[in-house]
Amino acid sequence: MDEVTLMLRPEMPGDAEAVASVHRAAFPVPEGADEPMEVGLVAALRDGGHLLEGVTLVAEVDDRVVGHVACSRGWVGSGSAGGVPAVGIGPIGVLPAVQGRGVGAALMTTVTRLATDAGETLLALLGDPAWYARFGYVTSTDVGVEAPDPAWGVHFQVRPLVPDHPTGRFHYAPPF
Numbered sequence: 001m002d003e004v005t006l007m008l009r010p011e012m013p014g015d016a017e018a019v020a021s022v023h024r025a026a027f028p029v030p031e032g033a034d035e036p037m038e039v040g041l042v043a044a045l046r047d048g049g050h051l052l053e054g055v056t057l058v059a060e061v062d063d064r065v066v067g068h069v070a071c072s073r074g075w076v077g078s079g080s081a082g083g084v085p086a087v088g089i090g091p092i093g094v095l096p097a098v099q100g101r102g103v104g105a106a107l108m109t110t111v112t113r114l115a116t117d118a119g120e121t122l123l124a125l126l127g128d129p130a131w132y133a134r135f136g137y138v139t140s141t142d143v144g145v146e147a148p149d150p151a152w153g154v155h156f157q158v159r160p161l162v163p164d165h166p167t168g169r170f171h172y173a174p175p176f
């Protein structure tokens with residue numbers, strides 16, 4: 001990847017279709033479905049006002065959207081009624097043609113920096129520990145955070161941003 005051409009910026013209103021194209025290409029289509037479930041999930045998060053502005057990012061190469069990471073409001077503790085705000089990360093997708101060139105890593109590290117600057121205390125995601133450990137993610141229960149579904153085990157990971165981050169059960173935004 002020519003580093004000069006890669007640009008990360010917050011998602012803007014006009015990006016919705018390009019973002020959908022990225023996730024449509026990046027994720028598999030479940031049997032019997034028309035498109036990856038991540039396409040509808042991102043749209044539902046956006047339409048429901050759950051995406052965090054300024055932290056939900058697109059990656060562009062030569063003015064073309066090639067990657068996207070969704071950040072949505074979640075909570076740790078007793079749910080949206082009384083939990084402590086935290087951030088749900090994902091889906092994250094990169095166009096297959098440019099995968100393996102650092103776009104995903106750039107999205108992950110930039111999200112961490114922006115969320116920290118915004119005063120967030122904890123990031124959480126469901127994914128492969130083999131990839132996310134390099135960005136400081138740990139098994140959630142190692143730092144006192146329970147997955148929405150305990151069966152997710154080591155695949156539910158969190159990235160504490162402050163020492164006194166909230167603990168308890170993590171709740172995603174309703175579209176999840």
Ligand SMILES: CC(C)(COP(=O)(O)OP(=O)(O)OC[C@H]1O[C@@H](n2cnc3c(N)ncnc32)[C@H](O)[C@@H]1OP(=O)(O)O)[C@@H](O)C(=O)NCCC(=O)NCCS
Nearest residue numbers: 026090091092093094099100101102103104105128130131
């Ligand atoms: C996961 C994804 C976002 C990474 O983006 P990317 O631009 O390819 O990532 P980078 O180029 O920064 O990093 C590539 C590295 O991550 C590794 N990697 C990518 N996906 C991985 C996974 N699921 N498990 C383990 N390692 C993974 C690659 O092997 C590579 O390793 P290396 O640096 O040791 O060579 C991208 O591959 C993608 O869109 N995948 C399909 C959608 C998906 O699975 N999203 C994540 C689940 S929400």
